[in-house]
Amino acid sequence: MRDKTDQIIKAAINVFIKKGFLQSTTQEIAKEADVAEVTLYRKFSTKQNLFETVIKKSLENHFKTRIFKLAEEGTDRFFEEILDERLEVISKNHQLIKMLVSESLMGNLTGDLDFPSVIYNGLKAGIQLHFEKQNIAADPGIFAHQITGILVSNVLFVKETPYYKLAKEEKQKILDHYTTSLMANL
Amino acid sequence: MRDKTDQIIKAAINVFIKKGFLQSTTQEIAKEADVAEVTLYRKFSTKQNLFETVIKKSLENHFKTRIFKLAEEGTDRFFEEILDERLEVISKNHQLIKMLVSESLMGNLTGDLDFPSVIYNGLKAGIQLHFEKQNIAADPGIFAHQITGILVSNVLFVKETPYYKLAKEEKQKILDHYTTSLMANL
Amino acid sequence: MRDKTDQIIKAAINVFIKKGFLQSTTQEIAKEADVAEVTLYRKFSTKQNLFETVIKKSLENHFKTRIFKLAEEGTDRFFEEILDERLEVISKNHQLIKMLVSESLMGNLTGDLDFPSVIYNGLKAGIQLHFEKQNIAADPGIFAHQITGILVSNVLFVKETPYYKLAKEEKQKILDHYTTSLMANL
Amino acid sequence: MRDKTDQIIKAAINVFIKKGFLQSTTQEIAKEADVAEVTLYRKFSTKQNLFETVIKKSLENHFKTRIFKLAEEGTDRFFEEILDERLEVISKNHQLIKMLVSESLMGNLTGDLDFPSVIYNGLKAGIQLHFEKQNIAADPGIFAHQITGILVSNVLFVKETPYYKLAKEEKQKILDHYTTSLMANL
DNA sequence: GATGAATGAGGATTCATTCAT
DNA sequence: TATGAATGAATCCTCATTCAT
Numbered sequence: 001m002r003d004k005t006d007q008i009i010k011a012a013i014n015v016f017i018k019k020g021f022l023q024s025t026t027q028e029i030a031k032e033a034d035v036a037e038v039t040l041y042r043k044f045s046t047k048q049n050l051f052e053t054v055i056k057k058s059l060e061n062h063f064k065t066r067i068f069k070l071a072e073e074g075t076d077r078f079f080e081e082i083l084d085e086r087l088e089v090i091s092k093n094h095q096l097i098k099m100l101v102s103e104s105l106m107g108n109l110t111g112d113l114d115f116p117s118v119i120y121n122g123l124k125a126g127i128q129l130h131f132e133k134q135n136i137a138a139d140p141g142i143f144a145h146q147i148t149g150i151l152v153s154n155v156l157f158v159k160e161t162p163y164y165k166l167a168k169e170e171k172q173k174i175l176d177h178y179t180t181s182l183m184a185n186l
Numbered sequence: 187m188r189d190k191t192d193q194i195i196k197a198a199i200n201v202f203i204k205k206g207f208l209q210s211t212t213q214e215i216a217k218e219a220d221v222a223e224v225t226l227y228r229k230f231s232t233k234q235n236l237f238e239t240v241i242k243k244s245l246e247n248h249f250k251t252r253i254f255k256l257a258e259e260g261t262d263r264f265f266e267e268i269l270d271e272r273l274e275v276i277s278k279n280h281q282l283i284k285m286l287v288s289e290s291l292m293g294n295l296t297g298d299l300d301f302p303s304v305i306y307n308g309l310k311a312g313i314q315l316h317f318e319k320q321n322i323a324a325d326p327g328i329f330a331h332q333i334t335g336i337l338v339s340n341v342l343f344v345k346e347t348p349y350y351k352l353a354k355e356e357k358q359k360i361l362d363h364y365t366t367s368l369m370a371n372l
Numbered sequence: 373m374r375d376k377t378d379q380i381i382k383a384a385i386n387v388f389i390k391k392g393f394l395q396s397t398t399q400e401i402a403k404e405a406d407v408a409e410v411t412l413y414r415k416f417s418t419k420q421n422l423f424e425t426v427i428k429k430s431l432e433n434h435f436k437t438r439i440f441k442l443a444e445e446g447t448d449r450f451f452e453e454i455l456d457e458r459l460e461v462i463s464k465n466h467q468l469i470k471m472l473v474s475e476s477l478m479g480n481l482t483g484d485l486d487f488p489s490v491i492y493n494g495l496k497a498g499i500q501l502h503f504e505k506q507n508i509a510a511d512p513g514i515f516a517h518q519i520t521g522i523l524v525s526n527v528l529f530v531k532e533t534p535y536y537k538l539a540k541e542e543k544q545k546i547l548d549h550y551t552t553s554l555m556a557n558l
Numbered sequence: 559m560r561d562k563t564d565q566i567i568k569a570a571i572n573v574f575i576k577k578g579f580l581q582s583t584t585q586e587i588a589k590e591a592d593v594a595e596v597t598l599y600r601k602f603s604t605k606q607n608l609f610e611t612v613i614k615k616s617l618e619n620h621f622k623t624r625i626f627k628l629a630e631e632g633t634d635r636f637f638e639e640i641l642d643e644r645l646e647v648i649s650k651n652h653q654l655i656k657m658l659v660s661e662s663l664m665g666n667l668t669g670d671l672d673f674p675s676v677i678y679n680g681l682k683a684g685i686q687l688h689f690e691k692q693n694i695a696a697d698p699g700i701f702a703h704q705i706t707g708i709l710v711s712n713v714l715f716v717k718e719t720p721y722y723k724l725a726k727e728e729k730q731k732i733l734d735h736y737t738t739s740l741m742a743n744l
Numbered sequence: 745g746a747t748g749a750a751t752g753a754g755g756a757t758t759c760a761t762t763c764a765t
Numbered sequence: 766t767a768t769g770a771a772t773g774a775a776t777c778c779t780c781a782t783t784c785a786t
Binding site for chain 2: 022145150157
Binding site for chain 4: 470471492522528549552
């Protein structure tokens with residue numbers, strides 16, 4: 001039972017990532033999950049509901065962040081570290097995130113499922129804490145905004161080599177660039 | 187004749203913006219255009235084709251850029267000016283651009299219809315020219331990338347007041363922030 | 373379950389016979405089968421597929437032939453008997469066969485669904501066996517061809533009284549005529 | 559004007575032969591005739607009407623027969639000559655005749671457009687005359703029927719080499735076979 | 745708990761034909 | 766006479782969802 005439910009969720013996530021919400025059919029998901037189509041309705045009652053469940057699960061699984069710990073620690077490489085962490089995650093879940101952003105833009109994600117908002121709010125809260133700890137007088141919002149932009153542009157354009165596969169020095173170069181940009185306004 | 191065609195295009199753009207490609211139905215477009223559904227097919231043969239026509243038209247109408255002229259002129263406020271221009275356009279066509287980015291992410295836009303690429307490539311070419319004129323040794327790609335990020339984050343998050351409605355000083359503050367960020371790496 | 377499937381097949385055959393493939397609509401078939409149109413698609417996926425299924429079934433049900441048994445037996449009234457058998461079948465399934473021939477001419481039947489070919493090949497093989505058994509040196513093809521002609525002309529032209537309703541002597545007269553014709557070339 | 563009309567008829571015949579009545583569209587015919595679709599309606603008012611016109615024309619153009627002259631002449635090779643004539647015509651207009659027979663079977667041809675009937679009736683009348691002249695006491699109908707069967711079987715099955723391309727001796731062999739068959743019942 | 749069977753609603757597209765010029 | 770423009774009516778087919786077992 002947990003079994004079938006998991007199969008469905010796994011299949012659903014694959015299909016949704018590949019085709020997006022509208023293009024995915026419950027038929028295809030059921031087939032990929034090797035389950036009868038009705039079973040899926042038994043457990044999730046609605047395609048929309050299945051989608052939301054899947055999104056929630058994905059967000060939980062992939063986007064845990066260390067941002068608050070970093071802010072607490074008071075590291076002076078704060079921006080560098082969260083950028084590194086985020087770029088790593090994004091490059092590893094490229095398709096998923098593309099879908100999340102796309103669905104967000106289409107208005108299919110609301111509240112705590114709206115990926116860009118979740119990211120943004122997380123960043124903002126973390127940065128705010130960081131600024132407080134470091135006695136920096138600056139608007140956390142605009143920095144969160146800017147970082148989100150950096151991240152999203154990395155979703156829109158696929159690089160030959162994804163970030164997480166880059167050599168350490170290459171990563172560093174990128175991080176330096178972004179950090180320099182961000183710090184310029186402090 | 188041009189008349190009906192225009193009605194259809196106008197209606198199509200509205201509907202596509204409101205609902206995206208998949209959710210839009212030719213029926214609804216026809217109704218909004220006050221035209222028989224067939225007429226739409228006579229003129230555009232396919233929903234997909236209508237969509238592409240509409241997108242092309244939109245790109246032509248709204249996204250002419252002064253970037254090359256600016257690069258030629260050799261203004262030292264180059265980044266500031268193109269950012270201003272772009273933010274103006276974006277804030278005025280928010281819904282349209284949301285749709286364009288969304289469809290791009292879903293893979294429904296290719297080649298010269300792929301909005302983010304078009305923007306990015308335009309920026310890159312302009313920046314390259316600018317750098318050459320100013321004898322700046324820097325990678326235009328990374329700056330184009332960064333600006334695209336800035337722009338997209340402005341698409342993702344709706345502000346209370348859209349950019350184009352802001353007071354001059356407020357605009358200037360925003361532009362200063364971004365420009366400082368960008369110039370920090372020169 | 374078998375129930376609905378059978379209803380559909382039965383209805384489909386009726387409609388196809390009455391109107392031919394192109395003129396028949398899945399809607400009408402569904403209605404005649406007292407089934408939702410979708411159900412038909414669930415079971416047969418395609419109108420074409422339903423058509424082929426129905427044709428196959430019809431061929432199996434109505435056109436089993438005794439020709440090989442007759443050839444084996446070595447009866448000297450071989451031609452007479454198969455002609456009788458065939459004319460019986462044809463006159464009893466006149467509408468069906470008209471449709472089959474018509475669709476064949478339109479190129480909508482291929483391979484083992486192509487009624488005229490099936491008939492011809494069956495005849496040819498049977499006659500060949502017959503000739504071998506009887507040590508007759510003649511081309512089975514031309515006789516099969518000729519018999520097919522006889523049969524088809526009985527499809528094209530409706531008689532007042534169908535063959536199967538004729539009195540024994542009348543049948544005999546017809547058979548004699550055809551047999552004389554055929555045997556003249558032996 | 560005559561010009562356009564002719565273009566349309568020519569195009570129509572091509573398309574109808576290639577696709578049959580139902581599968582042909584007035585659009586395609588108009589395109590092939592290099593004429594506006596409406597023009598076709600101007601001149602023929604209806605697809606059905608165009609079809610009938612075209613059929614009539616075709617029957618007139620291709621199926622003039624010498625049968626009555628032959629009957630009058632009182633040749634003793636009567637059957638042979640009309641068979642030769644007919645097989646020649648059929649093999650030269652194979653596609654057209656396939657279409658005619660197919661449409662006849664579908665009930666789309668009535669009265670003097672019904673090709674098989676036309677052929678049959680022509681044969682019957684000619685044979686009757688022949689029998690009278692030759693003082694033969696036999697039913698012309700059954701012979702006409704039989705010849706029609708021969709002809710139709712030549713429509714159903716395409717030979718590698720069409721009749722009209724065969725060498726004289728080969729034609730003769732075929733004619734001898736058929737004639738023998740027919741005469742056996744005299 | 746799981747599923748085979750069935751469906752209402754809708755969607756893109758095609759076709760013969762008419763209108764107005 | 767010829768035609769560009771427009772359309773009502775259908776057609777095949779798909780999808781999310783429910784029913785009965």
